[in-house]
Amino acid sequence: MTFRSLALFSLAVCSLFAGLAGQSVPSSSPITLLTKEGRRPSQVTLVGDQEFVALDELAAIFQLTVREDSLGAITVSYKGKTIVLTPDQALASISGRLVSLPAAPLDDARGRAGRGGHHWLVPVEFVSRALALVYDARLDLRKASRLLIAGDLRVPRVTIRYEPFGTAGRLTIDATPRAGSTVSQENDKLSIKFDADALDVVVPQVPSQGLVQGVHIVEPVSLVVDLGPRFAAFRASTQPIDASSRLTIDLVATQTEASPSPTPSPAPPPPDLSAVNQPTPSIRTMAIDPGHGGEDDGAKGRGGTKEKDLTLAVARRLKAALENRLGIRVLLTRDEDKNIPLDDRAALANNNKADVLLSLHANASLRPGTSGASIFVAAFDKAAEDQARASLGTERLPTFAGGVRDVELLVWDLAQIRHVDQSAELARIIEQQFRDRVPLSPRVIDRAPLRVLESANMPAVLVEMGYLTNAEQERQLTGNEFQNTLVQALVEAALRFRDYLDAQQHSPTVDGAAAPKPPDVRPAKAGSPHQ
Amino acid sequence: MRRDLAVAGFMIVAGVLAWLLFFGLPRWYGDVPAGTRAVAAPSATTPLPPGRKIKARLFYVADDGLRLAAAERDVPFGEGTVEQAKEIINVQIAPVAEPTLSAVPPGTQLRSLFVGEHGDAYVNLSREFSSAHQGGSLNELLTVYTIVNALTVNLPAVTSVQVLIEGKEVDTLAGHIDLRRPLAENLAWVQ
Numbered sequence: 044m045t046f047r048s049l050a051l052f053s054l055a056v057c058s059l060f061a062g063l064a065g066q067s068v069p070s071s072s073p074i075t076l077l078t079k080e081g082r083r084p085s086q087v088t089l090v091g092d093q094e095f096v097a098l099d100e101l102a103a104i105f106q107l108t109v110r111e112d113s114l115g116a117i118t119v120s121y122k123g124k125t126i127v128l129t130p131d132q133a134l135a136s137i138s139g140r141l142v143s144l145p146a147a148p149l150d151d152a153r154g155r156a157g158r159g160g161h162h163w164l165v166p167v168e169f170v171s172r173a174l175a176l177v178y179d180a181r182l183d184l185r186k187a188s189r190l191l192i193a194g195d196l197r198v199p200r201v202t203i204r205y206e207p208f209g210t211a212g213r214l215t216i217d218a219t220p221r222a223g224s225t226v227s228q229e230n231d232k233l234s235i236k237f238d239a240d241a242l243d244v245v246v247p248q249v250p251s252q253g254l255v256q257g258v259h260i261v262e263p264v265s266l267v268v269d270l271g272p273r274f275a276a277f278r279a280s281t282q283p284i285d286a287s288s289r290l291t292i293d294l295v296a297t298q299t300e301a302s303p304s305p306t307p308s309p310a311p312p313p314p315d316l317s318a319v320n321q322p323t324p325s326i327r328t329m330a331i332d333p334g335h336g337g338e339d340d341g342a343k344g345r346g347g348t349k350e351k352d353l354t355l356a357v358a359r360r361l362k363a364a365l366e367n368r369l370g371i372r373v374l375l376t377r378d379e380d381k382n383i384p385l386d387d388r389a390a391l392a393n394n395n396k397a398d399v400l401l402s403l404h405a406n407a408s409l410r411p412g413t414s415g416a417s418i419f420v421a422a423f424d425k426a427a428e429d430q431a432r433a434s435l436g437t438e439r440l441p442t443f444a445g446g447v448r449d450v451e452l453l454v455w456d457l458a459q460i461r462h463v464d465q466s467a468e469l470a471r472i473i474e475q476q477f478r479d480r481v482p483l484s485p486r487v488i489d490r491a492p493l494r495v496l497e498s499a500n501m502p503a504v505l506v507e508m509g510y511l512t513n514a515e516q517e518r519q520l521t522g523n524e525f526q527n528t529l530v531q532a533l534v535e536a537a538l539r540f541r542d543y544l545d546a547q548q549h550s551p552t553v554d555g556a557a558a559p560k561p562p563d564v565r566p567a568k569a570g571s572p573h574q
Numbered sequence: 575m576r577r578d579l580a581v582a583g584f585m586i587v588a589g590v591l592a593w594l595l596f597f598g599l600p601r602w603y604g605d606v607p608a609g610t611r612a613v614a615a616p617s618a619t620t621p622l623p624p625g626r627k628i629k630a631r632l633f634y635v636a637d638d639g640l641r642l643a644a645a646e647r648d649v650p651f652g653e654g655t656v657e658q659a660k661e662i663i664n665v666q667i668a669p670v671a672e673p674t675l676s677a678v679p680p681g682t683q684l685r686s687l688f689v690g691e692h693g694d695a696y697v698n699l700s701r702e703f704s705s706a707h708q709g710g711s712l713n714e715l716l717t718v719y720t721i722v723n724a725l726t727v728n729l730p731a732v733t734s735v736q737v738l739i740e741g742k743e744v745d746t747l748a749g750h751i752d753l754r755r756p757l758a759e760n761l762a763w764v765q
Contacts, residue, residue: 335709335749342709350709385745404750407710409675410639419711424758456754486640491715494745494752505750507711 074167074184076104077192077241082263085191088164092356093146094186095164105178109163117148117163124177128165135173142172143379187363188243197222199237201244203258203266204370212254214268214292215370221288226279233268233277235290240264247367254294273297284327325544328372329365329537330392332402332495333358334505337382342407344517350405351380353520357508358403360530368534369541386455389498393458399469399540400503401533402495405520406484406510414513415484416477416529418470419505421459421497422490458500465502465544472539473506476532481525482509482516502540506533626651628658630728632666633720633764635675642677642716642723642764655731660687663697666724677716679706685741693733694756695725704739704747711750718751719763726759734758 073084074096085104088095098119102109108120117128127136133144149164170191171184183192185200192198199218206213216235218224223238241263249255253273261267273296281290333354335341341350355377362373374395376388392400406417459466470488477483484507496503508529509516519525627648636643649665652658667678681702689695699721707717722735734756738744744753 339749340709341749342713385749404711407708407713408639409635409677409708409713410637413639413712417712484640485638491711491750492752492757493711493750494754495750497752505711510710512708512710 072189074186074189074191077190077196077198079194079196079240082241087167088151090146090149090164094167095146095149095151096167096170097151098148098163098165101165101170101174105174107174111161119174121174121177122179126173126177128163133166135169137173137176140176142176144168144172145380185243187366188245190241190243192241196240197238198241198243199239201237201242201266202366202370203244203247204368205247205249205255205258207254210273210296212294212296214255214258214290214294216266216290216292217284217287217370218290219287221283221286223288224281224290226277226290226292228277231270231274233270233292234261235266235268235292237264237266242266245363245367254296268292270294325548326369326371326398326537326541328374328395328397329369330374330376330395330397330400330501331358331361331365332376332388332392332400334402334404334495335382336377336380339382342405342511344511345514346517346521348405348511348517348521350407350511353405353508353511354403355380357526357529360526361401361403361533364530364534365537369537385495386498388495389458392503393498393500397501398544399537400496400499400501402493402503402505404505404507406507407512408510409512411512411514413484414510414516415482415487416509417484417486417507418473418488419493419496419507420466420470420488420490421463421499421503422492423457423460423463423497455498458498459496459503462500462502466496466504468543469502469536469540470504472543473504473533473536476536476539477529480528480532482519630662630665630724632662633677633723634670635677635716636765640712642720644727644764645674655729656687656689659689659695659697659725659729659732660684662724662728663687663721666720667699677713677720679703679708679717681706689732693731695729695732695735696738696756697721697725697735698738698741701740703737704744707748709748714746714748714750715763718747718753718757719760722757723759723761723764727761 073086076083076085085096085100088097098109098117101107102119105121109117110120111117115130117130119126119128124138128134128148130150131147133147135142135144144166145168146166151162151164167184167186170182175182175184180194181192183198184190185192185198188200190198197220199220199222201219202217204215206215216224218237218239225236227234227236242260244260244266246258246260246266249258253271255274256269256271258266258268274294275297276295278293278295279290281288283289333351335351335354337351339351341354343349358375359378362375365371365373374391374397376391377383388402389400406413467488474483474487477487493505496505509520511517511520627650629646630649631644632647632649633642633644647665649658650661652661663684667676667682667684669680670676679702681700683700683702685698685700687695687697703717707714718737721737725732725735736743736756737747737753746753
């Protein structure tokens with residue numbers, strides 16, 4: 044990114060603000076363009092649920108040439124490479140290769156009549172899906188944190204989680220890809236400075252416990268923790284986990300529970316750091332499965348809502364909320380309008396060693412009055428369970444590096460059998476969190492032979508969020524408020540389920556505790572009937 | 575004259591035998607066919623044409639939309655398990671009048687049906703059973719168990735049912751319920 048392009052960008056941003064000033068077009072929060080030279084906000088226009096940016100402005104920023112032919116096609120050129128857009132089609136053609144976009148270009152002629160010609164708005168994803176393929180420098184759009192990164196910048200994705208442990212507390216800060224950090228205390232603040240060019244971070248709400256009052260970002264690469272009155276000491280450590288570096292800061296409180304002795308102790312007792320030596324949390328990865336997709340619309344409401352769109356919208360919200368609140372890795376089985384086979388959805392969760400699978404759906408009934416959320420757990424009949432048990436075993440298999448390794452095997456179709464008790468507990472916890480917040484069906488928890496759950500080698504449930512065939516529920520389900528409430532309840536449920544799993548780990552007498560690492564699964568065909 | 579009387583007598587006897595064979599016996603045996611769990615309550619559906627018939631428990635969507643409700647219906651008699659199963663399915667998937675509501679998608683037709691030696695029935699339905707389905711886990715459960723329970727409840731020889739669409743095994747009907755294996759009777763979905 045050159046100085047000239049930045050200057051052009053500034054001009055473009057000014058003109059964009061001027062252009063939009065007189066319009067009633069709803070705006071979303073701006074996206075910040077990050078370059079080696081600095082950061083600049085860029086306006087985003089919201090049409091329906093889709094965010095758009097003006098093609099003119101992109102052209103100015105990235106030195107693109109835009110022209111329209113007589114047939115209406117829009118050709119975007121950059122250094123001899125072209126992207127062709129067609130109005131009314133959610134597609135871009137890049138040197139003959141078709142790329143899908145979440146929406147077709149829009150002609151934003153409102154308020155701009157004086158300038159003449161078309162003024163196209165393109166979905167923000169145009170930048171990452173189309174422009175990135177022809178542009179010289181790397182373009183990385185991070186919608187959740189409102190960042191567009193141009194060039195090879197080190198911008199780790201940072202997730203923050205705070206967990207109280209009795210009188211102590213722990214801050215867990217994961218940076219992906221790995222980034223070094225230094226922690227220092229200045230009076231009532233802890234400063235965490237990352238070795239990076241910028242941070243991709245959404246700061247979560249921290250529960251008030253007297254140890255930490257809040258966390259905020261200090262540009263460009265620091266996080267500051269505001270310490271509370273009960274703070275006494277901290278201990279920080281870093282360890283690599285997969286592609287991330289995890290900074291763990293244990294915070295210790297002052298001993299305020301004074302003994303009844305009237306004699307003041309001569310010196311404050313040393314902080315008790317043993318309370319914070321907790322094991323690794325039992326949920327590190329969650330898989331979220333937005334039901335249906337592509338040509339499979341799923342259930343449909345009379346108002347036109349499609350189940351596939353609703354599940355994807357909620358899944359994206361849930362992913363962002365889980366990452367921020369729990370600081371865990373969250374995978375989506377699909378992040379676009381595409382049909383993924385049910386086996387592939389379970390496979391994604393299995394192959395990524397997800398600790399929980401949540402499949403999101405919306406229900407339908409022939410009776411339009413039927414309403415309420417419900418949660419399903421997989422059902423197997425006894426014959427299938429017997430078969431699964433009989434097939435369990437260990438095989439000694441050669442490894443790529445030479446030698447052999449003992450691999451525990453399990454029938455693919457029946458992988459869920461060993462987790463059904465934990466899945467039922469997860470369903471019960473979700474029900475608790477839904478109560479008083481989300482309208483529930485009279486049959487809240489049920490068991491059924493659900494295809495997507497059967498092969499999941501981890502606790503897994505299918506959540507039916509409500510009935511699209513009920514007009515009132517359709518309106519509710521598509522609203523921001525309801526979706527946020529539902530996501531909040533699911534995040535709380537995930538936190539409580541993690542506590543439940545942690546408790547199981549600590550209690551070897553509990554059924555299923557000290558369970559061995561989940562086995563690898565192999566494809567197999569079960570031949571027995573199930574219920 | 576004598577010869578005429580003999581011919582007339584023969585005609586009368588033949589007529590009586592024919593009546594007995596085609597009308598009398600079916601009516602006599604109609605209420606208690608072999609191999610079915612007969613129920614004696616009167617039918618609420620459109621009367622079937624005259625012929626031997628049985629009473630069967632069929633399944634329709636309950637008023638709350640959350641379960642199936644069992645209803646006794648007249649079903650034509652079929653000789654043997656397979657023929658009787660076909661008759662039951664044909665009545666079960668037939669359109670019904672309001673306020674009765676069927677979980678079976680409209681337009682569904684029975685293509686064929688056979689029963690394995692272990693009591694697993696294979697019901698081959700037309701593509702409408704899947705393509706005209708409204709979706710939703712619960713809806714799909716009710717549709718599938720309408721077919722499964724209609725056979726397992728009425729025919730003791732059938733212990734499980736697998737649905738095929740246009741002769742082919744399918745993963746699911748509308749993305750939820752595993753149809754790759756025969757399903758056993760499940761009355762948890764019945765009121």
